[in-house]
Amino acid sequence: MTALILNDVCKSFGAVEVLRDINLTVEEGEFVVFVGPSGCGKSTLLRVIAGLEDATSGTVNIGGDVVNAIPPAKRGIAMVFQSYALYPHLSVRDNMALGLKQEKQPKSEIDARVDKATKMLDLGKYIDRRPADLSGGQRQRVAIGRAIVREPKLFLFDEPLSNLDAALRMNTRIEIAELHRTLSASMIYVTHDQTEAMTLADKIVVLRDGRVEQVGSPMELYNNPANQFVAGFLGSPAMNFLQRAPLAIPPGGALGVRPEHLRLVPGGRIKGRVSHVERLGGDTNLLVHTQQEEALTVRIFGQDDTPVGADIELDFEDAHAFAFDDQHQRVRS
Numbered sequence: 001m002t003a004l005i006l007n008d009v010c011k012s013f014g015a016v017e018v019l020r021d022i023n024l025t026v027e028e029g030e031f032v033v034f035v036g037p038s039g040c041g042k043s044t045l046l047r048v049i050a051g052l053e054d055a056t057s058g059t060v061n062i063g064g065d066v067v068n069a070i071p072p073a074k075r076g077i078a079m080v081f082q083s084y085a086l087y088p089h090l091s092v093r094d095n096m097a098l099g100l101k102q103e104k105q106p107k108s109e110i111d112a113r114v115d116k117a118t119k120m121l122d123l124g125k126y127i128d129r130r131p132a133d134l135s136g137g138q139r140q141r142v143a144i145g146r147a148i149v150r151e152p153k154l155f156l157f158d159e160p161l162s163n164l165d166a167a168l169r170m171n172t173r174i175e176i177a178e179l180h181r182t183l184s185a186s187m188i189y190v191t192h193d194q195t196e197a198m199t200l201a202d203k204i205v206v207l208r209d210g211r212v213e214q215v216g217s218p219m220e221l222y223n224n225p226a227n228q229f230v231a232g233f234l235g236s237p238a239m240n241f242l243q244r245a246p247l248a249i250p251p252g253g254a255l256g257v258r259p260e261h262l263r264l265v266p267g268g269r270i271k272g273r274v275s276h277v278e279r280l281g282g283d284t285n286l287l288v289h290t291q292q293e294e295a296l297t298v299r300i301f302g303q304d305d306t307p308v309g310a311d312i313e314l315d316f317e318d319a320h321a322f323a324f325d326d327q328h329q330r331v332r333s
């Protein structure tokens with residue numbers, strides 16, 4: 001059974017079109033990430049799937065049923081928000097159990113599901129605490145636990161890690177990936193963080209201005225971007241785009257080369273001067289001002305002692321370069 005099918009979903013707020021003709025399928029057990037810049041419509045799309053917003057047109061099909069007219073609580077989904085949305089006066093246990101109590105599930109069933117989620121998320125020590133007595137990461141685990149006990153057909157995550165610091169974000173990201181493996185559940189996850197998208201997704205949906213730019217596995221999008229926007233959005237440091245390139249490109253177009261594909265090579269086709277160096281320990285990023293008056297980034301694996309101001313020569317394998325036309329679409333040779 002397919003977990004979700006969106007057919008021509010549009011959403012406007014008044015005269016403002018926020019989502020345009022979204023078509024998308026999420027297979028059973030798939031982890032799908034919506035990614036895109038701020039304001040592109042990621043959260044609105046998730047809220048339309050959840051039923052927190054109505055689609056202006058188009059259909060939302062969850063687990064085989066068109067749910068446009070069905071309220072959120074009856075859609076078989078569970079949502080985890082950035083803000084946790086826990087009840088402050090309830091304990092961890094009661095926060096997790098509340099939805100099941102409202103569904104009038106028998107007490108033995110509620111206890112069994114809450115115990116299972118508590119073990120899965122290692123929340124045993126905190127079970128009687130209130131949210132105010134938990135860290136941000138623990139609160140988010142409770143919010144995830146509350147979703148798990150519902151045993152939904154589809155999990156929806158709206159930037160769940162945004163309020164956590166970097167180390168905790170990474171740990172919680174790994175926990176979410178493990179959870180997905182354990183539960184084999186269908187999950188949709190919204191983020192503007194491309195690392196989360198790349199590491200968690202079976203399938204990434206890149207959105208821009210309310211439209212789907214490209215859908216594919218992380219490596220498909222990385223290795224085979226359909227256009228300049230996707231090419232520049234995924235990858236850190238971002239892909240370089242050269243207008244005055246050492247290879248033939250369409251008039252008004254650009255040549256994309258990822259920073260890790262540029263090499264310092266005596267006699268290389270690109271000549272420039274190092275304007276800044278970022279030494280990250282494991283990697284070194286050189287910012288280079290080329291003789292063609294373009295700026296680019298070179299990523300060198302490991303430590304490198306090239307100083308600021310050095311004149312350097314760079315090159316890349318032609319197979320690693322992407323050509324884009326003046327409409328920013330990929331040109332395949």
Ligand SMILES: Nc1ncnc2c1ncn2[C@@H]1O[C@H](COP(=O)(O)OP(=O)(O)OP(=O)(O)O)[C@@H](O)[C@H]1O
Pocket residue numbers: 013016018036037038039040041042043044045192
């Ligand atoms: N209730 C609303 N009324 C009017 N406009 C809205 C409403 N909700 C969202 N928008 C607009 O819709 C657009 C998409 O917003 P949305 O929150 O879905 O973007 P997003 O991609 O999730 O952004 P972010 O990453 O910043 O959270 C924005 O321009 C926003 O201002």
